[in-house]
Amino acid sequence: MSNTDRTATSPRVSRRPGRARPPAGTPESEFDPRPTTRHRRVLLAVAAVIAGTILALYLVFQGSQVSKVQTRAPGTGSGYHxxxxxxxxxxxxxxxxxxSSDGASVSLSHYRGKTVLLYFxxxxxxxxxxxxxxxxxxxQQALKSAGIDAVLSVTTDPAPLLAQKTTDERISTPVLSDPDLTVSRAYDANAYGMMGDMRDGHSFLLVDPEGTIRWRADYGGEPDYVMFVPTAKMLSDLARERT
Structure with missing residues (x-):
């Protein structure tokens, strides 16, 4: 067969550097591994959606954190952060x-008509x-002078162990058991402890006779993790901040 005949019966496939070879029998016009303009636009749109979703989730998370707490100005009130x-x-x-540690069941509604100090x-x-x-x-006299009729403490340990502890410490204040953190989470009191969110921190809430919160102070959070506040100091914050 002459060169002329071979050229006529065997069309050349033009190949450019860096391009993959098309499968046998595939016209070159139907095989182009490079992304088309349409493909690039689709990829950019998908990337934009993913980035927007991540940003939205971040903003929601940040907003939820801001809504949880309102930092007090340092150096004011009791001086305890x-x-x-x-x-x-x-x-x-x-x-x-x-x-309760005394063997009874205690409801907040039992104290309706009284001002109660909750201590988580x-x-x-x-x-x-x-x-x-x-x-x-x-x-107690200072608490009464501040208008507080009763004190209830809430923690996450089992009631029998709390009963033994209150006996050992000679404590008469009812200490309430919240082992599954249902109440602690309802009050978000487990957001301020040294043990993560599995235990409460050091939070006080004043509840008025109608069941409305009039004051709240969470002393147990970062960075100080305050675990003891003298009653006089706590009451000074109460007097300054209560509504």
Whole structure:
């Protein structure tokens, strides 16, 4: 066969550097591994959607963190660093019924008509928390002068162990057991402890006779993790900040 005949019966496939070879029998016009303009636009659109979703989730997360706490100005009030979480002043106090260290079941509604100080604390492993309760009991007259009729403490340990601890510490204040953190989470009191969100921090809430929160102070959060506040100092913050 002459060169002329070979050229006529065997068309050349033009190949450019860096391009993949097309499968046998595939016209070159139907095989182009390079992304088309349409493909690039689709990829850019998908990337933009992913980036926008990530940004939106970040902003929601940041917003939720900001809504949880309102930092107090340093150096004011008692001098003990604290923030006010949510639910805060003006909100209805979430209702609860919990087993108490004295063997009874205690509901917040039982105290309707009285002003109650709720004290969320870390529990058995936190001796300063029990010292806090003792200090509150030793300053009952000051609490009464501040208009507080009763004190309830809430923590996450089992009621029988709390009963033994209150006996050992000679504490008469009811300490309520919230082992599944249902109440702690309702009050977001587990956001301020040294043990992560599995235990409460060191939070006080004042609930008025109608069941409305009038004051809140979370002393247990970063960076100081305050676990004991003298009652007089706590009451000075209460007097300055209550609504």
């Amino acid at each position: 604290h923030v006010a979480g949510q639910p805060g002043a003006g909100a209805a106090a979430p209702e609860f019924t919990l087993a 604390q870390e529990g058995l492993s936190c001796q300063p928390c029990w010292d806090q309760i003792k200090d509150l009991e030793q300053n």
